[in-house]
Each structure stands twice: as structure tokens, then as C-alpha cells.
Amino acid sequence: KSTIGLTVAASHCELGRLVIRLRAGEYEKGGFASLLERSMAPFSKEPWDQLARSAKALGVQFTVLVDGLNECPADLLGELMQQLRALLLRYPADVLVTTKESQGVAGLSEAVTLVPTVPNALTRGKILALYEIKRPDRISVQFRTPYELSIAAKCESELSDQSSLEDLHDAYIRQFAPTEQMRAGLRAIAVCLHEQLRSSLGLRELTSVLRSRSQDMIPGDLDEVLACDALLDTARHQVSFRHELLGQFLAAENVVVSAGSGSDLGRALKVPGNAGLARIAVAIEPDTHRSLEALDDLADPGLFVSGINGEFGPAIAELVRTQILQVLNKGVAATEGTHVSFTAELGIGQWKQETPWNPGEQALLSVAGHMLQQGWFVDEISELVNRSDLLCLQQAQILKAEGSGRPLSAVVTSTYTSIRPVSDRDLAVSYLVTACQRTMMMRRSSPERVAPGLARRFAADGTYQWGRQYLALLLIEPLDRDDQGRFASLLRRAWDAGGYHLQLEALETAAFFAGSDEPHRSEIVSVLRSLETSNVLLQSSIVEALSGFGELEPGLSYEDLRKEISEILRLDDRPEARRAAAAIVSNQFEPQNIVGPYYDVVAGLSSADRLRLLVLAASDDAF
Numbered sequence: 001k002s003t004i005g006l007t008v009a010a011s012h013c014e015l016g017r018l019v020i021r022l023r024a025g026e027y028e029k030g031g032f033a034s035l036l037e038r039s040m041a042p043f044s045k046e047p048w049d050q051l052a053r054s055a056k057a058l059g060v061q062f063t064v065l066v067d068g069l070n071e072c073p074a075d076l077l078g079e080l081m082q083q084l085r086a087l088l089l090r091y092p093a094d095v096l097v098t099t100k101e102s103q104g105v106a107g108l109s110e111a112v113t114l115v116p117t118v119p120n121a122l123t124r125g126k127i128l129a130l131y132e133i134k135r136p137d138r139i140s141v142q143f144r145t146p147y148e149l150s151i152a153a154k155c156e157s158e159l160s161d162q163s164s165l166e167d168l169h170d171a172y173i174r175q176f177a178p179t180e181q182m183r184a185g186l187r188a189i190a191v192c193l194h195e196q197l198r199s200s201l202g203l204r205e206l207t208s209v210l211r212s213r214s215q216d217m218i219p220g221d222l223d224e225v226l227a228c229d230a231l232l233d234t235a236r237h238q239v240s241f242r243h244e245l246l247g248q249f250l251a252a253e254n255v256v257v258s259a260g261s262g263s264d265l266g267r268a269l270k271v272p273g274n275a276g277l278a279r280i281a282v283a284i285e286p287d288t289h290r291s292l293e294a295l296d297d298l299a300d301p302g303l304f305v306s307g308i309n310g311e312f313g314p315a316i317a318e319l320v321r322t323q324i325l326q327v328l329n330k331g332v333a334a335t336e337g338t339h340v341s342f343t344a345e346l347g348i349g350q351w352k353q354e355t356p357w358n359p360g361e362q363a364l365l366s367v368a369g370h371m372l373q374q375g376w377f378v379d380e381i382s383e384l385v386n387r388s389d390l391l392c393l394q395q396a397q398i399l400k401a402e403g404s405g406r407p408l409s410a411v412v413t414s415t416y417t418s419i420r421p422v423s424d425r426d427l428a429v430s431y432l433v434t435a436c437q438r439t440m441m442m443r444r445s446s447p448e449r450v451a452p453g454l455a456r457r458f459a460a461d462g463t464y465q466w467g468r469q470y471l472a473l474l475l476i477e478p479l480d481r482d483d484q485g486r487f488a489s490l491l492r493r494a495w496d497a498g499g500y501h502l503q504l505e506a507l508e509t510a511a512f513f514a515g516s517d518e519p520h521r522s523e524i525v526s527v528l529r530s531l532e533t534s535n536v537l538l539q540s541s542i543v544e545a546l547s548g549f550g551e552l553e554p555g556l557s558y559e560d561l562r563k564e565i566s567e568i569l570r571l572d573d574r575p576e577a578r579r580a581a582a583a584i585v586s587n588q589f590e591p592q593n594i595v596g597p598y599y600d601v602v603a604g605l606s607s608a609d610r611l612r613l614l615v616l617a618a619s620d621d622a623f
Contacts, residue, residue, distance in 0.1 A: 025071030025199025032083035062093030185225035190250035200240035252280035262290030266297025299359035331428025349414035356424035369435030375451035412499030488523035556596035581616035
């Protein structure tokens with residue numbers, strides 16, 4: 001991205017424009033003027049503002065290149081953007097921003113933004129050929145970006161098709177820093193930059209830091225480290241790594257070599273400033289058991305997912321899998337003797353296990369729920385859900401005997417929904433369902449699909465199998481024809497099982513099946529039309545579901561609503577006019593395919609009529 005940015009900058013210079021290149025990683029609090037001075041200094045003896053004023057007076061056009069916006073310290077990003085907007089007000093310019101992520105760019109609507117993407121297979125082949133890699137088949141598929149492929153060319157002989165990104169950075173750094181003394185010096189630089197949330201530091205300041213932190217480093221060693229120009233950029237008396245990933249790798253390596261044990265490593269990585277280094281540090285830790293101890297201490301579901309997917313090696317993957325199986329078995333055993341207490345006014349209860357789940361166990365249960373959509377742990381989770389459903393049935397019977405009005409809804413809400421935070425004494429299945437539901441929400445907004453047949457394995461014929469029905473609803477695939485064929489039956493069984501949130505989940509899932517092929521679409525519509533309930537909210541959800549299938553006509557037409565509003569405005573300030581106006585204004589926020597085009601009609605009124613309608617609505621006591 002920087003290369004493209006500099007190419008554009010050079011071409012704009014050739015066109016006679018004044019190009020201002022700002023390195024976002026060098027921004028310091030209150031130091032925007034200094035940043036501009038550093039940008040101009042190599043090219044002009046004049047102060048930056050005088051140069052800019054002269055260019056503006058001569059009619060010279062400006063280009064501002066903000067290089068590496070993602071490298072700006074997070075707490076200073078807002079200030080940098082504010083200062084940049086102020087600069088553009090004084091000196092209108094074309095703006096080019098390079099960044100690894102789009103966060104922060106929204107404040108510059110006029111900017112052209114370069115965000116790098118992963119090359120496709122054809123582009124990857126061209127990049128490998130450009131760097132004259134001798135054995136393209138030996139280059140790991142984990143190396144995807146042009147940067148990764150370019151440095152892989154430098155150390156091709158030391159890599160295999162199974163090498164990780166951490167192996168790549170280790171081999172590349174070792175080529176240019178072969179001694180531990182040099183590597184320790186590079187680590188000291190990386191730690192200094194990381195701690196200060198900087199991508200570069202002044203040479204004098206950094207030299208002082210190195211001398212204070214590396215007591216054994218003599219001046220000659222220090223010069224050798226700073227002369228490592230393959231890894232370090234020391235231009236303009238500023239020191240930075242050639243790529244920020246090199247600095248991240250060395251900073252993470254420093255945490256690993258400084259930790260006395262796996263638990264020490266985990267605690268060090270839990271320090272907020274080191275959170276971004278955890279994935280790299282766990283991957284480069286050579287001792288498998290220390291890595292696992294660190295993972296347990298961190299209790300991060302995302303890191304456990306990476307572990308079980310093999311990103312930290314096959315040994316860690318097997319150990320994490322074993323841990324998840326153990327915690328699932330513990331969840332089955334924990335259903336014995338568990339009791340529940342309910343908050344009567346809300347109808348929501350809280351399971352209370354005798355022994356709380358520690359943070360690592362909670363994370364592992366969440367990972368099991370996340371991995372379920374890929375077909376992992378199905379048999380073990382089925383057993384856990386069966387035992388939990390039995391416990392729910394027993395508890396519902398107890399509540400009914402005690403006179404509870406809605407025992408099924410209370411139990412289902414307390415076990416299988418994510419409307420409340422999961423506590424450390426909840427049932428294991430609650431962690432699973434919460435994680436599975438979160439994964440489902442992300443999956444249904446992306447092209448990713450679940451492993452085939454999972455919904456069938458969890459759908460149950462029994463009346464009280466709430467958990468099995470709930471998981472089946474989360475795992476069913478609307479694009480799969482077999483799942484389209486079984487959804488009508490699942491919808492019927494989930495509704496008959498009872499429990500408000502299970503029934504609501506079934507109706508919300510139905511919306512994803514509106515595009516089903518025939519005869520499955522008609523079967524689903526037939527079930528929706530047969531559902532009966534006295535619950536107003538569920539009735540509304542049934543109507544919305546049928547509307548999604550195109551089975552309902554809007555209540556009023558555009559012309560009917562225009563006439564109604566005209567009549568309301570004619571009545572002026574009468575109580576019935578105020579009530580009717582309040583209803584119309586409120587209906588703007590209801591589904592228009594059900595209630596009618598209220599929003600469009602109100603938006604189409606003249607400014608005077610719309611104001612009168614809103615004043616009438618605001619005057620209604622119930623509004």
C-alpha cells in the first residue's frame with residue numbers, strides 16, 4: 001500500500017502539484033505542525049506553512065498522502081483526523097489514505113482510500129514469478145499477501161509448504177540478524193515502539209533506550225543493530241521497522257523469552273498493552289505445554305478456536321480438543337443436583353450449579369458451541385442437551401406445581417436464550433447455545449454455510465426437547481434443499497414444545513426460508529397459518545413471518561393514507577385528530593409491507609403539512 005501511495009505521490013509531483021506525505025505512525029499528541037515540518041524538510045528550506053501559502057498563491061494544486069493510517073496510535077487517531085480536516089479547510093487538496101483497515105477514514109469523505117486485499121490465485125502466481133521463487137509449490141498457502149510472498153523469496157530454502165507466518169518471520173529475521181545479541185537489540189527496539197504505541201522513534205531517543213535496557217550492549221553492537229537496514233529504516237533520523245509485522249513479531253518474541261512459565265506468559269499477555277501480541281506469542285512458544293498453560297490463563301475463545309483449527313500446530317490442536325471433551329463431560333455430570341431460582345416479576349430464572357465454571361472452562365464451552373456448525377462434538381453435545389432438557393422438564397413440573405403461570409417459558413428463557421449474560425454457575429448448555437447463536441448471526445450475513453445434516457441430527461420428535469429444537473433452528477441451512485424440506489416439521493414441533501423464546505426463534509428463523517422451493521414454501525406457509533397463540537408479541541411475529549412470504553397485503557394504500565392525513569389536518573387541534581396523528585407518526589416505524597406505506601406518505605407531505613402533523617402528534621398525551 002505504501003508503494004502504491006508513493007507511486008501516486010511521485011506522479012503528482014511530476015504534474016507540478018505540491019505533495020504532502022504524512023506518516024500517520026509518527027504523529028504525536030499536539031504535534032501536527034512537527035509532522036508537517038518532517039514531511040517538507042527534505043525538499044525545502046522554507047517552513048512548511050510559508051511553502052504552502054506560496055504554493056496556494058501561485059495556484060499550485062495540493063495532494064495529501066496519509067501513509068499507514070492504521071499505524072497511528074488509537075488514542076490519537078481522532079486528533080490527527082481533526083487536524084487533517086483543519087489543514088484541508090486552509091489548503092483544499094486531493095487526499096490519498098493508505099491503511100490496513102478502513103476504521104477512521106469515515107471522517108474524510110473526500111479521501112481516496114487504499115486498503116490491501118488478498119491476491120487471488122492468478123495474482124499470487126505472478127508475484128511468485130516476479131520474485132523468481134524456485135519452488136512455488138513449497139511456498140505455504142498461509143503466505144498470502146505480497147509482503148509475505150516477497151520475504152518468503154529471501155529465505156525460500158529454510159521454509160516448507162507447512163511453514164507458518166511465525167516461521168516465515170523467524171527465518172527472515174535470522175537471515176539479517178544471525179546472532180542473539182543483534183536479535184536482542186531488535187527486540188528492545190520492538191518493545192520500545194510497542195510500549196509507546198509508535199511505529200517510529202527518533203534516533204537519539206531510541207539509542208538512549210537501547211543503552212539503558214541492554215546493559216551488555218557495547219557501542220559497536222548498537223551500531224550493528226541500527227545498521228541492519230534490511231529490517232530497520234533509519235531515514236530522517238527516525239527509526240522504524242521496514243514492516244510493522246516485523247516489530248510485532250519481535251515484541252511478541254520478547255514476551256515469550258521473558259516468561260518463566262506458561263502461566264507467566266499468559267499473565268504477561270493479559271496486560272492490556274500486550275493483548276495484540278497473544279496470537280503470535282502462543283504460536284512461537286516452542287514448548288507445547290507452556291503454550292497450553294498460556295491459553296488456559298488467557299481464557300480467550302478466539303485463541304482456543306485458532307488452537308483447535310491447527311494454527312498453533314497439531315499438538316496444541318489435539319490438546320484443546322481433549323480439553324473441550326473433558327469440559328463437556330463435566331457439563332453432563334454437573335446437571336445432577338443443579339437447582340434454579342427465578343425472578344418472578346420478569347419470568348427469568350438463574351441456574352445455580354454447586355461448582356462455578358472457571359474462565360478457561362467457560363471459554364472452552366463457548367468454543368464447542370462455535371465449532372458445532374462445522375460438525376464438531378455433535379455426539380457429546382447431543383448427550384449434554386438431552387440431560388439438560390430432562391433437567392428443564394423436571395424444573396418446569398416443579399414450577400407448575402408451585403403455581404407458576406408460564407413454567408415452560410421461564411425454563412426455556414433461563415437455559416437456551418442469550419437475552420441475559422451467562423453466569424459462572426449456569427448450565428454448560430447455556431454457553432453452547434449462546435456461542436452457537438452468535439456464530440449463526442454472523443454466518444447468516446455471510447456466504448459461509450454449516451456442515452450438512454446438522455439440523456436433522458438435533459431435531460427431536462419429543463414434545464419437551466427444547467434444547468434440541470433450539471439448536472436445530474440455529475443450525476438449519478435455508479439454502480439447503482433437504483433442510484427446506486424439513487423446516488415445516490421443525491417449525492411445528494418447536495411451536496408445540498412451548499416456551500416463548502423457542503417459539504419466537506422458530507418464527508424468526510422462518511423468515512430465512514421465504515425463498516424456499518415448492519412444495520416446501522407452501523408447507524411452511526401452511527404451518528404458519530395454523531399457529532395459534534394468545535400472546536400478542538407472538539401473534540405479531542406470525543404476521544411478520546407471513547408477510548415475509550408475501551402472504552399479506554398492506555392494510556392501507558398510499559392514496560388511503562393521504563386522504564386520512566388530509567382529514568386529520570382538517571380537524572385541526574381536536575383530541576381525535578391528535579390521537580390519529582400520533583398513530584400515523586408511530587406507524588412510520590412499523591413494517592411498511594404490513595401496516596402500509598406510512599413513512600413514504602409522511603415524507604411526501606409538504607413541509608408545512610408535515611410540521612402540522614408532527615405538532616398534532618406531539619400534542620397527544622399518549623404519544
